[in-house]
Amino acid sequence: MPHPAQESALPLSQFVRLLKTAAVVFAAGAASSPAFADQLDDIRKKQEIVIxxxxQFPPFxxxxxxxxxxxxxxxxxLVAADLPGVRLNQLDVPWPAILPGLSAGKFDFVVTSVTVTRERxxxxxxxxxxxxATVALVKRKGDTSITKPEDIAGKAVGSQTASAQLKALQAFDEKLRGAGAGVDGITEYVSFDEAYADLAAxxxxxxxxxxxxxxxxxxxxxxxxxxxxxxxxxxxYYAWAGRxxxxxxxxxxxxxxxxxxxxASGKMAELQMKWFGFTMEVPADAVPEPTM
Known part of the structure; x- marks a missing residue:
């Protein structure tokens, strides 16, 4: 195709007008593309939401x-009651792929226990x-060498890969090292069940x-x-996440x-008693400012 400057049959002013028209058409097309659509409207039209x-995170x-x-x-x-006629397609996804999968559009929303952090x-x-979602440590029953968190100095510990719980452990290790001695290695696991199995063993x-x-x-x-x-x-705190x-x-x-x-209705407290045996006061009016 000849360069525009070589098109002797097309005056420059007309060529400029064509460029402007093409730009308007392109912009209109972009505005109507899925990237600019309303996700909730699309879900209601498809009558399906991918979660x-x-x-691998009991009892959540x-x-x-x-x-x-x-x-x-x-x-x-309870929440899905506000999406009548929409089918829930819930996928079981390994934790390391959850947030990257959301970013890549593999699913519409994340319904799993995501710790709210500044980075996220x-x-x-x-x-x-x-x-x-405040983090603590668990040890083997009867291990008298660990009576307080600081006692993990010099010991082997573990947590889940890419988790906020791992981040909290790493920060605590840095604090211990600043006081003189850190842990003797942190093992990362795909799931907490694997970590508990190694702890038991x-x-x-x-x-x-x-x-x-x-x-x-x-x-x-x-x-x-x-x-x-x-x-x-x-x-x-734990929350759910969208793009x-x-x-x-x-x-x-x-x-x-x-x-x-x-x-606000008390249904959340009922579910917490059912699954945890205790209730947790969490904000209902806003997402709290991340503390880590």
């Missing part, structure tokens, strides 16, 4: 007879909290995990595990409003 969940979400169950699953059913809040849109000495997860674990396996007090990190863009804003609001309604 990403890490079903886990597999039972091939079905995803738990606290978050029950809470999701810059990239993702969070709902109001679903539970507290004596391959590591402690695991960092949210206290809200550890309490039910110790209740069920009090013969094997014991919580080490006090907590090792600042007060943090942080204008197209996703209405969907994030629908989920956030649904969680807030469950909180």
């Amino acid at each position: 990403g969940t890490e079903a 979400e886990y597999l039972e007879d091939g079905k995803i169950v738990g606290y978050a699953s029950d809470l999701l059913q 809040a810059e990239q993702y849109a969070f709902t109001v909290p679903i539970a507290e 004596g391959r590591i000495d402690a695991v960092s995990q949210a206290l809200s997860n550890l309490a039910p674990l110790v209740k069920a396996r009090g013969d094997m595990f014991e919580i080490v007090g006090p907590t090792i990190g600042p007060k943090t 942080k863009d204008p197209a996703s804003a209405s969907l994030v609001k629908l989920f956030s409003d649904g969680i807030a309604k469950a909180n």
